Amino acid sequence: MLYPLHELINIPRERAIAIGVGNRTYSREESLEHLEELAFLAETAGAEVMCKIYQDRAKPDGATAVGRGKLEEIKEMVQEDNIVLAIFDDELTPAQTRNLSRELEIKVIDRTGLILDIFASRARTSEARLQVELAQLQYLLPRLSRMWTHLSKQFGGIGSKGPGETQIETDRRLVRDKIAFLKEKLANVAVQKAEQRKGRDTMQRFALVGYTNAGKSTLMNAISGAEVLVENKLFATLDTTVRLVELSNGDHTLHKNVLLSDTVGFIRKLPTELVASFRGTLAETLEADVLLHVVDVSHHQFRDQIRAVSETLTAIGAGDKPVIMVFNKIDMLPDLDLLHALQADYPQSVGVSAQRGINISTLQEIMLEMGDARHEVVHLLLPYSAMRELAQIYRTGQVMERRDGDDGIELTARITTEEAGIFKDWVVAA
Numbered sequence: 376m377l378y379p380l381h382e383l384i385n386i387p388r389e390r391a392i393a394i395g396v397g398n399r400t401y402s403r404e405e406s407l408e409h410l411e412e413l414a415f416l417a418e419t420a421g422a423e424v425m426c427k428i429y430q431d432r433a434k435p436d437g438a439t440a441v442g443r444g445k446l447e448e449i450k451e452m453v454q455e456d457n458i459v460l461a462i463f464d465d466e467l468t469p470a471q472t473r474n475l476s477r478e479l480e481i482k483v484i485d486r487t488g489l490i491l492d493i494f495a496s497r498a499r500t501s502e503a504r505l506q507v508e509l510a511q512l513q514y515l516l517p518r519l520s521r522m523w524t525h526l527s528k529q530f531g532g533i534g535s536k537g538p539g540e541t542q543i544e545t546d547r548r549l550v551r552d553k554i555a556f557l558k559e560k561l562a563n564v565a566v567q568k569a570e571q572r573k574g575r576d577t578m579q580r581f582a583l584v585g586y587t588n589a590g591k592s593t594l595m596n597a598i599s600g601a602e603v604l605v606e607n608k609l610f611a612t613l614d615t616t617v618r619l620v621e622l623s624n625g626d627h628t629l630h631k632n633v634l635l636s637d638t639v640g641f642i643r644k645l646p647t648e649l650v651a652s653f654r655g656t657l658a659e660t661l662e663a664d665v666l667l668h669v670v671d672v673s674h675h676q677f678r679d680q681i682r683a684v685s686e687t688l689t690a691i692g693a694g695d696k697p698v699i700m701v702f703n704k705i706d707m708l709p710d711l712d713l714l715h716a717l718q719a720d721y722p723q724s725v726g727v728s729a730q731r732g733i734n735i736s737t738l739q740e741i742m743l744e745m746g747d748a749r750h751e752v753v754h755l756l757l758p759y760s761a762m763r764e765l766a767q768i769y770r771t772g773q774v775m776e777r778r779d780g781d782d783g784i785e786l787t788a789r790i791t792t793e794e795a796g797i798f799k800d801w802v803v804a805a
């Protein structure tokens with residue numbers, strides 16, 4: 376159900392039209408950029424975008440998103456270019472989708488539907504598949520109707536890889552049950568993964584986050600020497616990879632092992648409930664000590680992308696974490712003026728080229744500093760009655776030395792500044 380047909384059999388790419396409708400939230404220029412991005416997404420999904428159409432409107436038409444005249448124009452293009460798929464940049468209501476698909480006599484999907492389709496074709500692990508299926512069902516639930524049945528028999532491909540139509544028609548209840556079932560299954564996976572993570576609690580964790588295609592996986596490879604899939608495609612990564620990385624400073628006098636995770640990228644206009652389906656994948660991000668927010672500074676809308684990422688981080692509950700801004704792809708900049716301006720705006724930042732390996736050591740130094748700012752090495756004398764606290768230190772800190780004496784346990788440990796505050800009564804001189 377989740378396999379992209381065009382990857383299994385060699386079907387010709389679906390000919391598509393990308394359509395943007397203006398609204399008051401974005402300027403015309405921004406909307407055109409979003410339409411470009413939509414076309415890129417469609418190409419990623421395996422479509423061939425024949426044309427892009429944009430209509431400036433105060434608000435989308437309630438019945439068909441675009442106006443009557445525009446619809447006629449689109450209809451002509453569809454016939455002329457043998458287009459089989461219309462993709463709208465903004466979310467369509469179920470009624471709009473139905474009306475449009477009836478009028479144009481082709482499949483009609485929106486940005487969210489398209490992204491879900493890409494997710495479906497790229498999910499590799501069983502957890503990612505479960506998450507995508509959950510997201511698809513949640514997206515489909517309010518849209519349950521016979522809207523696509525007249526088409527699904529004629530067309531396969533993009534937008535038709537959702538859960539089977541017959542099942543949906545027969546009973547909404549079935550879908551709700553399936554959603555509950557998937558949630559439970561995912562919760563079990565989450566418990567298992569949390570168990571696995573327990574053993575690594577002593578190590579500091581960094582998580583790469585950023586807009587899709589910013590270069591997170593490339594940076595992961597540059598820092599860790601791992602071989603993570605890098606592609607000039609949106610959503611190349613859908614799972615989370617965690618690597619042990621040895622950080623060192625410039626003169627190699629300081630070394631530290633930390634964990635670095637690479638995960639799914641963010642994109643604007645992605646409903647947060649869909650992001651929430653990826654909670655399992657994002658667990659590493661949610662539990663990281665420090666985030667590396669990777670930005671493609673060669674992209675002319677990178678400020679918009681920064682905003683979209685920050686908003687998503689807040690939405691998933693990771694808005695308060697310390698962040699290092701990593702301005703990537705500086706090899707593409709004509710000069711460094713922009714970078715200097717950015718560094719003034721973001722004190723905790725660095726410009727790098729993950730691909731060419733520029734400034735990776737500077738980034739490592741910042742990671743070292745940033746990590747240490749939140750941890751400190753303390754000497755403690757714990758009374759034998761404080762066994763619970765001792766267990767906590769073993770669980771969350773790093774015990775470097777231990778001596779069990781007559782009046783208690785002497786420890787040298789690396790713990791968080793917060794914990795150092797809690798245990799301050801037991802701190803002794805080294």
Ligand SMILES: Nc1nc2c(ncn2[C@@H]2O[C@H](COP(=O)(O)OP(=O)(O)OP(=O)(O)O)[C@@H](O)[C@H]2O)c(=O)[nH]1
Pocket residue numbers: 585586587588589590591592593594604605606607608609610611612613638639640641703704705706707727728729730731
């Ligand atoms: N010029 C240039 N290209 C880069 C650099 N870093 C990454 N890229 C390219 O940017 C594209 C995306 O890189 P990825 O590392 O896959 O990006 P990502 O953020 O992991 O993307 P998703 O997993 O799809 O969200 C690839 O074509 C990379 O080769 C860089 O420093 N300079």
Ligand SMILES: [Mg+2]
Pocket residue numbers: 591592593604605611612638
């Ligand atoms: Mg990636």
